[in-house]
Amino acid sequence: MRGKGEGAVFKDKRTGYWTAAIELPQEGGKRKRKFIRRKLKADLLDALAEQKATLKAKGYLPDAGMTTDEWFAFWLDLASKRVRPNTYDGYMRSVKNHILPVIGGKRLSHVEGNDIERVYARILEAGWSSTTALLAHNVMGVAFKAAVKRKRIVINPMESVDKPLKAATSIEAFDLEEALAVLEHVLEDPEMGARWAMALLTGARRGEVLGLEISRVTDTIDLSWQMQRLSRSTETGKPIAPANFEYRHLSGSLYLVRPKSHSSEREFPNFEPLRTILERHIAQSEPNPYGLVFTNKGRPIDPTKDSKNWKKVLEATGIEKDVVLHGLRHTAVDLLFLANMPEDLISEIVGHSTQAMTRKYKSRGKVNRARLNAALEGFTALFSSLGDGHSSTPAAVAPSPQALELGELRPESTA
Numbered sequence: 001m002r003g004k005g006e007g008a009v010f011k012d013k014r015t016g017y018w019t020a021a022i023e024l025p026q027e028g029g030k031r032k033r034k035f036i037r038r039k040l041k042a043d044l045l046d047a048l049a050e051q052k053a054t055l056k057a058k059g060y061l062p063d064a065g066m067t068t069d070e071w072f073a074f075w076l077d078l079a080s081k082r083v084r085p086n087t088y089d090g091y092m093r094s095v096k097n098h099i100l101p102v103i104g105g106k107r108l109s110h111v112e113g114n115d116i117e118r119v120y121a122r123i124l125e126a127g128w129s130s131t132t133a134l135l136a137h138n139v140m141g142v143a144f145k146a147a148v149k150r151k152r153i154v155i156n157p158m159e160s161v162d163k164p165l166k167a168a169t170s171i172e173a174f175d176l177e178e179a180l181a182v183l184e185h186v187l188e189d190p191e192m193g194a195r196w197a198m199a200l201l202t203g204a205r206r207g208e209v210l211g212l213e214i215s216r217v218t219d220t221i222d223l224s225w226q227m228q229r230l231s232r233s234t235e236t237g238k239p240i241a242p243a244n245f246e247y248r249h250l251s252g253s254l255y256l257v258r259p260k261s262h263s264s265e266r267e268f269p270n271f272e273p274l275r276t277i278l279e280r281h282i283a284q285s286e287p288n289p290y291g292l293v294f295t296n297k298g299r300p301i302d303p304t305k306d307s308k309n310w311k312k313v314l315e316a317t318g319i320e321k322d323v324v325l326h327g328l329r330h331t332a333v334d335l336l337f338l339a340n341m342p343e344d345l346i347s348e349i350v351g352h353s354t355q356a357m358t359r360k361y362k363s364r365g366k367v368n369r370a371r372l373n374a375a376l377e378g379f380t381a382l383f384s385s386l387g388d389g390h391s392s393t394p395a396a397v398a399p400s401p402q403a404l405e406l407g408e409l410r411p412e413s414t415a
Contacts (some may be wrong), residue, residue: 003050008020009048016039018038018040019036020035020045021033022034022036022052022055041200059248067104068100068105068107068108069104070108072095072099072143072373075094075146075147076091080241084241085231085241085257086228086247086260088240091139098128098132099136099139101122102118102122103116103118108147108152108153109154111144111157113157113158115157116157116158120136129167130164130166131166134162134163134164165324171330172321172324173327174200174321174327174328177340178319179331179335182317182319186200187277190281194277194294195272195294195295196313196328197274197277198277201273201274202350203332204223204351205329207226208223208259209294213292213293214282214292215291217293218270220267220314221270222265223267224258224259225258226258227255228254228256228257228303229254229303230255246258251290251300252300254300325365329350333346336349
């Protein structure tokens with residue numbers, strides 16, 4: 001006999017388990033029920049009460065049959081229609097290489113916070129960076145949030161874990177003296193010297209330089225397209241991308257695509273010495289069917305090979321600094337600050353969405369110390385009158401030429 005409030009509770013003669021059925025909201029006019037099974041009746045009644053409370057509070061119960069493998073496959077298919085191809089590739093690699101090896105096969109509704117933390121631990125123990133762990137965290141955060149929204153689970157396991165801490169890192173950059181030496185060295189290469197010079201002088205990203213077209217180099221430099229390698233569907237042969245994603249095919253899996261943000265899609269005046277460097281390079285280069293400024297014997301340059309080529313160039317300069325290709329972007333920011341370029345204009349040239357991001361790219365080396373010293377000379381000059389009326393104060397430092405330009409700094413005499 002069933003007790004009060006037990007509902008459809010019975011002992012299954014085939015399995016010996018106590019079983020309960022809960023009526024769920026209908027879908028499409030069809031009846032839906034969820035079955036709960038436990039060895040002991042008392043455990044079943046506890047589980048039944050918990051499930052009924054969840055149903056009352058949330059209006060639905062999790063999909064008990066779906067595994068994490070099945071959910072992530074479903075979610076990745078959704079993501080491929082919503083996010084940029086590079087973002088999707090990052091999702092896919094993180095899921096395949098780091099997330100599913102730990103929680104794959106487990107029921108989606110059974111994933112808990114300690115399972116998520118095991119994903120982080122495996123990544124770090126295998127020697128991957130904290131950035132990789134942080135990417136896995138972000139991917140799972142989006143995926144499990146979608147699972148809650150689609151009523152596959154009730155509780156998001158990500159809510160019970162902390163975000164992995166990102167290790168402090170720094171990217172090396174050239175100082176002014178080194179930048180000049182590198183520029184002189186690369187310009188001895190008539191084929192690729194202009195490619196490195198453009199990165200050094202503008203801070204343009206790798207894809208922006210490799211995807212630059214001759215038609216977009218005039219009195220201005222138009223960085224409204226960039227080169228990317230896109231994954232393609234095995235069924236259609238087309239890039240895996242949302243319907244509103246703009247792209248133009250170059251060769252193989254290489255495409256010209258629009259930048260991911262409006263601030264990255266930019267145009268700025270062509271300036272010296274870059275103007276002369278580019279004009280000479282274009283005039284000396286053989287025409288190519290892609291209309292690109294930089295090619296490898298008339299073919300688009302593979303981005304991965306481009307990064308490897310930079311390592312060879314760096315080694316040939318003899319400068320003992322581990323300046324990766326992206327370090328040229330940081331170098332350009334430093335040089336623009338050294339030239340006293342206003343911060344908002346630096347952000348426009350390098351394509352940062354905020355000035356705060358530009359400040360993150362500014363290194364704390366000789367370049368910044370030179371600017372700081374010059375600025376402090378002017379500040380010191382503000383106090384040049386202290387030695388006149390106060391015998392106990394030290395003699396003031398003579399004002400610098402920059403301070404003199406500000407006009408008379410001493411207060412007018414009241415005598």
